[in-house]
Every structure is written in C-alpha cells, then in structure tokens.
Amino acid sequence: MEATVVTANAKPLVKVAALCGSVRRGSYNRGLIRSAIEMSKGPINGLEIEDVDITGLPMLNTDMEGEGSFPPVVEAFRHKIREADSVLFASPEYNYSVSAPLKNAIDWASRPPNVWADKAAAIVSASGGSGGARSQYHLRQIGVFLDLHFINKPELFINSHHPPGKFDKNGDLIDAQTRENLKKVLLSLQTFTLRLQGR
Structure with a gap:
C-alpha cells in the first residue's frame, strides 16, 4: 500500500x-x-469551487413537493448545496435587492430540511451604482433566517460601469486589483469555513 504524502503547506479541502x-450569458457576476x-485551481490551495447552475429551477411552488421529495432538478440542486462546506454568492442588484432567480434558488433550498443551515458564506457583486451593496445587505438579512454565517470582511462591491475596463467583452474579470x-x-471564506467546522 502506498503512503499518502501530505505537504506541510497543504490545507484541508473546502468545497x-x-x-x-x-442568468445572462455575459454576466459580470458569472x-x-x-x-x-x-x-x-492555482494560487489558492485547498479550495474547490463548483459553479452551481440555477437557471433550470422552476419557480417555487410547494404543490410540486411530494412526501419528503422535490422535482428532480430541485433535488439535484439541493444535493449540491447540502454537500458543500460553504457558499459563494455572486449577486447583482435588481431594484435595490437580490435578483428573482437567486431568491428562487434560495427559497427552494430552504424548504425543510433547510440545506443552507450552518454553512459559511461570502458575497461578491458587480452592478451599476453602488456595485451591488444593497443586494448584499438584503442577502445577509435573508441569511439570518437560513442560518448562514457570512464573512464580514473583506467586502467586494464592483461598479461594473465606472471606471470601464474591469471586465472584457466576454464578461471575464481582467482588472488586476479587483482580482x-x-x-x-x-481566502477569508476558506479560513472562516475551517474555523466554523473546527478543522
């Protein structure tokens, strides 16, 4: 049997x-x-991030719930959240609040049993005006009921309109300071997740 080699700098994996x-294809938040x-996959050791698609989720309707079950696409989404150690929200600001697709996803995963509970979370946002600050604060309020534990610092609000040049035409982040x-x-989310889990 081969021995597993663990380097001194290795960190426990955080999913x-x-x-x-x-849901816009060229979204800066995406x-x-x-x-x-x-x-x-590069400069941060011990972090595994999966882009969890919410575009196929139906609008929340509890008539679609069975006896302890959900539609397959909802079940698959809930499983992804349940298996994660923490959550990264990229939240644009729509009408001073979170977007409808994101709130819908949050609500589906909060149905009993609430799969958000006791997870660490962080929010980043790219939007006009305040850079999504209001959506972030609304999301933090929602997180109180969900029993999500958000990192407090650092915060990242990106005004996606001024100054120009932070994203390219494909919506990819190219500004070095913002990166x-x-x-x-x-890194803060990683550290807080490990601390919350006692690892």
Missing part, C-alpha cells in the same frame, strides 16, 4: 458551491465565479 444571481474557480480583492474574499 464551495458558487451561485450566480444573473465572470467573478469563473475567476474564483480559476484561482482555486486580488476577489482572492482575499476567497
């Missing part, structure tokens, strides 16, 4: 479910998730 609140996944700020959010 992160990443949710984008925008670009943030792509950058986060890229960082998890560094995103990395700091991910």
